[in-house]
Amino acid sequence: MNLFAEQTILTVSRLTSLLKDLIEDNFSQVWAEGEASNLTYAASGHVYCTLKDSGAMLRCVMFRSSVKALKFKLEEGMALVVRGRLSVYDQRGEYQLIAEYAEPKGLGALQAAFVQLKERLAGEGLFSESHKQPLPFMPQKVGIVTSASGAAIHDILNVLGRRNAGLHLIVYPVRVQGVGSAAEIAAAIDNLNRLNAADVLIVGRGGGSLEDLWAFNEELVARAVYRSRIPVISAVGHETDWTICDFVADLRAPTPSAAAELVCTAREELLNQIQNLVLRLDQAISSQLKLRIHNLAGLRRALHDPSRMLGHQLQRVDDLSERLDMALRNLFGRHREQLARQEQHLAGLHPAIQISKLRQKLLLLTEHAERRVTSQLEQLGRERGEATARLEALSPLHTLARGFSVVERQTDKHIIRNAAELAIGEEIRLRLHQGCALCRIEETYSDSGVKATT
Template structure:
């Protein structure tokens, strides 16, 4: 029997819609903590991730409008506390949390964003000491980038009026709190650099919460300070407040009043410095005058007896004349010796002497050639005789002279070395020492 009536049977879409309404009505504002995982950010700009603990997982979505106001970067494994409302994604029938706000567990969102920004900019070298510009010793024009109605500008005016009334002070009014404050501060710094409207720039404001001071932690302000060619002093909040601008600036002042102290010289200190310089100038001038006076006194003593001075000069002239004459004599002597040596060398190179030496060399070479030729001919004659004797000893004619004969076949002229090469009736020729004889073989 079917226990469900037609009225209680629901479609999937209807049931999912009821569940969605139930969740959204009863969980419209919930806080959830967990570990972030499966983080994804497609080109749409939305964030998709999962919050999990040891017993369960929850799918989460943060739409682009909420991502834009997120102060820090989400990372895998981060412990988060999020605020949002529960809903159901109809197409998959899954419930999910629509996250509107998030912050790291145990650490506020702004503090986390501050740490992340500081680490990233430090890694890029924006805080490096080699990029810090020195402040001018006595700046003539100081420009303050701050609120026109804040306490900072009044504190700076008080200090400048008390310490050094001659400095020119300019105010570039900007908002120092709120969404648009960072862009205004960055634009002001860029304008001042473009116009070269200051010797030193003070950028800052009075104290407040981390959120109040946040404009000075924005990346736009940090990069504008970094590219400034005019030295920048960051004076934000109180002594215990630190912002990103403090790390990037050429100098950090704990308060706006302290910044004014750093860029000005007190009237008393200036008078003391001028007095010290005046004393040093007096001492230097006095020492120079005394030195010139002693020099003039020396000249006066030298001119006291002109005849004596002329006598000294005449004596010096005689000495120089003697040295000159001696030097000329020595020079002439050396030149004569060099000339004699040159004549001797030229005499040995006279053409007649050269020809005579060459003739003697030719005669010597001719005699040597004749002697060596006769020696060579005698040697060749002896060698020829010896070789002839050896050849005669081996000659067949010498053998035949001793009674031997060479036997040849008449039909082909071949020399007969064995009886096997002839037969009875063969005609042979006997070559004797003197003459030949033709024979007929009758017996073998």
């Protein structure tokens, strides 16, 4: 049937339906490239945009499930290569591209996602040098977050075994690639921090493609490394491989083996210093011994006639030999004591020993304080007794006990100190050592014995 014959008349809906079938049947899988413009993220999660070049434009929609599968974020003005199918939107009579996959033109989707995340995290300060922690000096416990069966764990254990590091290792096995691997790595870092299980963490894996290493480019892992209170060494892939984890970590090692070398470097340097001190000590002793032997040989050659000087010279030689032997023993002993003190000092740096010393010091201070307080209390008791005795000696009651009395005018309780203050017939009150007496004045006299008149 020729639908386009001159006498055939089609409705708009019928014509649109025919075009829809024609387009959707023949363009069910197409690739298109162009620049994304008018890009909009809908509340539903779908993305709408117009894909255009210098000569035309094509409406494009990507549904939420396809958007979530992308490794990068679609942005306005981005040059894209899009795979999808053509569809006709009946109500508007427009055709559009239903996009199922997209990637930046000239740049893979993973690489684009890497660049976008790197720029965003750098802007937030996750790569800042001021946030990076120094590695601990001579760590005792090392946490290792990697695959239990990968090459990385074997390389790390091989280096630590060869260096005879004597470290306590905590291996936290995780998947290092595939779905869910990033969440496992982030959880391992968080759990080791929560348990405070290590002094330093090595997080990494062996080499691989960008897809293989992608778990270490996930934002989830980057933020776990950033919030870690334990210093983190990132050891992902080969020397030329760089991941987001490398930028966030406190230190980046080019390989897992290099990370193992880093955690035992300080210990090795200290052992080398001790070995150098022992070597220098041996050389000093040997030099002193050779010098004394040479001097002794010279003394022996100076004895032209041993038979004449045999007496006191042999005694002198014996004395010098004893002094030489004693000097060498003392010298060797002093150097051994110095080494022992250094070893004791290194051992004393252990937190448990430091805490024990502080406890002993606190106990001594407590005992000293108790003795001081007891002594001061005894002194205060003695001073109080002396003050009480002085107060009692000065007390008016003490004076009354010796036979004196206090005279008060009965009317106003005024204390009488002079007989001239009294009048004949006036009542007075005598306060005695024990009790009081009420009296009436009949006569008064001055100190010279002259009778007063009223």
